[in-house]
Amino acid sequence: MASLASTLPDNVPAGRVVDFDVFAPPGGESDYFAAWATLRGGDGLVWTTSNGGHWIATKGELTRQIWNDAETFSSEALAVTPGLGEAMRFIPLQQDAPEHKPFRAAIMKGFGNNHVMAMEPVIRKVTRELIADLRAHGGCEFMQEFAEIVPIHVFLSLIGVPTEDRARLRPLGQQLTRPDGSMTVEQLRDAADDYLRPYIEERLATPGPDLFSRILAIPIDGRPWTFEEAQRMCRNLLFGGLDTVVSMFGNIALHLARHPSDQALLRERPDLIPQAADELMRRYPMVSVTRNVVQDIQLDGVTLRTGDLVYINSSIHNLDPACFDDPLTVDFERNLAPVRHTTMGVGPHRCVGAGLARLEAILFLEEWLAAIPPFRVSEGTQPVYRAGNVGAITDLRLAWD
């Protein structure tokens, strides 16, 4: 049998090898954050032999530095998850400079603050209606009965599609958040494309007042978007804003369920809700991304070679005591300005939907706390997590009297 050293790439020192599968970290089912915490600190850059072999950054500042350095670390391949990048070809997520810039600029304009704020009545309405339905039940499985529904509804409003269509997109959202192995990445993409095709064609031909039409009306280097580009962008908006937002809702609800005093504080002082949303998003970051090294570089005492993959996880940064004081404590009055946490990424690919996600969080907190009495995790149940590029909560039973 070959020794470990002989199977390692020659730029990987044997002392930097760890046994860590990013899709199944130790204890990840019962606590995603605790599982990642087992890796924090250490040597800074470590190598796992899982999933074909790749680097992982284990320190906060190093994670942020890599995230921010798009010249050395490319976004194009979206690797580690086999086949995902080739299948999705997301715009703008999988583009590097200079190609990325005009697409990103058009999308950012579409997501301008005034346009996002115009979504408030739609988001508030669906949030309120769902909560009103749950209230009398005395409890719910929060992920399926609330968290998974809102972002699909918001996406449909974003692209100007009747929200009665929600049921048609729901199974796709579920496959993304809780894949049961019944669909390949390609099948998932094709199903999303089949659903979206007529709407994309229509928005390109006859732009409406929706956010999606507005983005497509902005020329790319002076020429119109092609259908294929519009499709890749729409896919990115769909897949980028579903399981992330689902997970955000789950983490916020779980925190409050476990911390009655924080619930009480926000009920008493709803003016703290926007800050609370920001702090909860810092405290429970769930996204990891992969970068491809595009030029050899010495970093943290090792040589990264062109073609190497580096995996970076936002909780490694946000929960590092070297980056935030007492990082595990939720403090609604923590000063988070200017935003340094990496929940939404950092650098040229920072989330275009950050403002929208924040609005969804704020409206959830306002509406939930106004309608639902003090709530807790149902007796005898435990939340279930699933690790992955987006750390998810897949089951969360809540109860109230």
Ligand code: HEM
């Ligand atoms: C809490 C919810 C969300 C979280 C935690 C989140 C997180 C992130 C992160 C970490 C990135 C950077 C990826 C990278 O550097 O490779 C990103 C990019 C992106 N997100 Fe989000 N996101 C959320 C919600 C949304 C929503 C609601 C949308 C749209 C409807 C969206 C659309 C996108 C897009 C299009 C990009 C790519 C930006 C670019 O490459 O220039 N996200 N998101």
